[in-house]
Amino acid sequence: MQYVQGTLILATIGLIYGPMSSVSNTLPQKALHTAQAKMQEAKMQEMDLRDVVKLSKVSLLDAMKAAAQVQTGTIVEAGLEGEVTGKKREVFFEIMILDKKGSLHEVKIHPGSAAVLDNGTEEDQEEAKEFQTALRHTELDLGQLIQKASTIIKGQPVSAALKMEEDGAECEIVFVNSRYLIEASMETRAGHLVDLELRKDGDEESEENAEENDHEEGNRRGGSQVDEDDEGEEQEEEKGEEQDEEEEDERNEKGRGGKREHN
Numbered sequence: 001m002q003y004v005q006g007t008l009i010l011a012t013i014g015l016i017y018g019p020m021s022s023v024s025n026t027l028p029q030k031a032l033h034t035a036q037a038k039m040q041e042a043k044m045q046e047m048d049l050r051d052v053v054k055l056s057k058v059s060l061l062d063a064m065k066a067a068a069q070v071q072t073g074t075i076v077e078a079g080l081e082g083e084v085t086g087k088k089r090e091v092f093f094e095i096m097i098l099d100k101k102g103s104l105h106e107v108k109i110h111p112g113s114a115a116v117l118d119n120g121t122e123e124d125q126e127e128a129k130e131f132q133t134a135l136r137h138t139e140l141d142l143g144q145l146i147q148k149a150s151t152i153i154k155g156q157p158v159s160a161a162l163k164m165e166e167d168g169a170e171c172e173i174v175f176v177n178s179r180y181l182i183e184a185s186m187e188t189r190a191g192h193l194v195d196l197e198l199r200k201d202g203d204e205e206s207e208e209n210a211e212e213n214d215h216e217e218g219n220r221r222g223g224s225q226v227d228e229d230d231e232g233e234e235q236e237e238e239k240g241e242e243q244d245e246e247e248e249d250e251r252n253e254k255g256r257g258g259k260r261e262h263n
Helices: 002-017 020-026 029-043 049-055 060-070 125-136 142-150 203-262
Strands: 044-046 074-085 088-098 104-109 116-122 156-165 168-177 180-187 193-199
Touching: 049 074, 049 156, 049 168, 049 180, 060 074, 060 088, 060 104, 060 116, 060 142, 060 156, 074 125, 074 142, 088 125, 104 125, 125 156, 125 168, 142 156, 142 168, 142 180
Parallel strands: none
Antiparallel strands: 044 074, 074 088, 074 156, 088 104, 104 116, 156 168, 168 180, 180 193
């Protein structure tokens, strides 16, 4: 759908402004870049981290160190990413750094040499505010949290990010071990493990099926519970009717006995 929208946008541009060769002279560059970005995003596919990790020679911690050398601030998110657009494959580390002014910077690091590929400023202020809130409840930095998690979990860390939960700030760290993805949640003050999830190939689909099965089972249980409740009510009503009949018989019997004594 996104690809179709992007195509329609460019087609509309062509109808209004003429051939694409003359668009750059008449159309604002921002609108043109937006249309092109939509098409690019529609064709881009993210690679599985379990495949991407094999293409990287640089560790997550080393990539963070390289980013910190070119951009001051606090690292709030870091991750290895792989994207495929058509026949082109791109693998890189994306490091998010929050500076003292509250601006969020995105630094891209080469996975083979740790060289800086790009350093730009993010325009999403809401995301920056969320990271600021998480940092106010955090005592350990991202690197320390990754190191603490690595003493518990066997595997290669490929991403880490601060986030706010109802109980406070947490750091979600993802490890790759063979074909397993291990997701660990660490509280950010002392680095204690809060939650751990193990996922393998196809587990996403299995989890969806499990949720559907749980939902169906809940409906079945709910339905059977209603049936049981209805049956119980019917039994109670029958018992009440039987008791009323017995009491009526006793009253009639006493009435007949009283008449015989009177006679």
